[in-house]
Amino acid sequence: MIGSLNGIVRGALRDTLVVEVNGVGYRTSVTTATLTRVKESDKVFLWTHLAVRENSQDLYGFETKDDLLWFELLLTVSGIGPKSALGIMNQVETSSLEQAIARNDPSGLSKSFGIGKKTAEKIVLELREKVGSTGSTPHESDGDVVDALVGLGYSQREARDAVHALSKDLTTFESKIREAIKIASRSR
Numbered sequence: 196m197i198g199s200l201n202g203i204v205r206g207a208l209r210d211t212l213v214v215e216v217n218g219v220g221y222r223t224s225v226t227t228a229t230l231t232r233v234k235e236s237d238k239v240f241l242w243t244h245l246a247v248r249e250n251s252q253d254l255y256g257f258e259t260k261d262d263l264l265w266f267e268l269l270l271t272v273s274g275i276g277p278k279s280a281l282g283i284m285n286q287v288e289t290s291s292l293e294q295a296i297a298r299n300d301p302s303g304l305s306k307s308f309g310i311g312k313k314t315a316e317k318i319v320l321e322l323r324e325k326v327g328s329t330g331s332t333p334h335e336s337d338g339d340v341v342d343a344l345v346g347l348g349y350s351q352r353e354a355r356d357a358v359h360a361l362s363k364d365l366t367t368f369e370s371k372i373r374e375a376i377k378i379a380s381r382s383r
Contacts, residue, residue: 196245196342196345196346197221197243197245197254198242198243198342199240199241199242199243200214200216200221200223200239200240200241200243200254200256201216201238201239201240201241202214202215202216202217202221202238202239203215203236203237203238203239204233204234204235204236204237204238204239205220205235206235207230207235208222210224210225210227210230210281211223211224211225212225212229212230212233212239212256214239214241214256221254222254223241223243223254223255223256224253224254224255224256224277224278224281225241225255225256225257226257226262226281226284226285227285228285229241229256229257229258232258239258240258241256241257241258242256242257242258242259242260242262242263243255243256243257243263244257244263244266244267244270244277246276246277253277255277255281260338261289262284262289263338264338265284265289265292266280266281266284267338267341267355268322268325268326269283269284269318269322270351270352270355271321271322271325271352271355271356271359272317272318272321272322273317273321274314274317275314275317275318283310283314283318286310287304287310291303291304292304292318293326295315295318295319296318296319296322296323296326297326299319299323300319301315301316301318301319301320302315304318304319324359325359339368340354340358340361340368340371340372340375341354341355341358342354343372343375344357344358344372344375344376344379347376349379353379353382354375354379356378356379356382357375357376357378357379357382358371358375360378361374361375361378362374
C-alpha cells in the first residue's frame with residue numbers, strides 16, 4: 196500500500212496532480228484547495244489512500260494526516276466512496292465537519308455546504324459514534340493498525356470497522372492489533 200508521496204509536482208491533470216518520486220509519476224486525486232496551492236515544480240509531501248477496485252487503482256493525496264483520517268472516516272459512511280468523500284472534502288473544511296458531528300447538526304452541513312440532506316444525515320449519524328462528541332479524529336496509531344490488518348489480508352472496510360470497535364482503554368499498538376484481529380475475524 197502507498198502511504199505517502201514525497202516528490203516534485205510535474206503537472207496537474209483535471210483534479211489530479213502528477214507527483215514524481217524517484218522517476219515515477221504518481222497521478223493523485225487531491226482537493227481543489229491543494230490544486231490551487233501547489234504549482235508545477237513544487238516539492239510536495241502527501242499522505243495517501245490507495246483505493247483498489249476490480250478494474251482500477253486510484254490514489255488520493257492529502258497535505259495533512261488529519262485530512263487523510265477524515266477522508267478515511269467518510270469512506271466508512273454507507274454509500275460514500277472515494278470520489279464522493281473527496282467531493283465532500285472539497286465543499287466542507289474538516290473543522291466544520293467536526294463541529295457539525297459534535298453538535299449533531301446535519302442541517303448545518305446541507306444548508307451551508309450544499310451536501311444533500313440525506314447524505315448529511317448519514318454522515319452525522321454514522322460518524323457521531325466513531326468520532327465522539329468531542330469531534331476528534333482517531334488516534335494516529337489507529338492508521339497503523341488498519342495498515343497492519345490490510346497487510347494480513349483483511350479489506351480496508353473490515354480493518355477500519357475493527358479499529359473503530361476497539362476499546363478506548365487499549366493504548367499500545369500490540370494490544371490494539373491483537374484485539375482488532377479478533378474483531379475482524381468475527382466479522383468474516
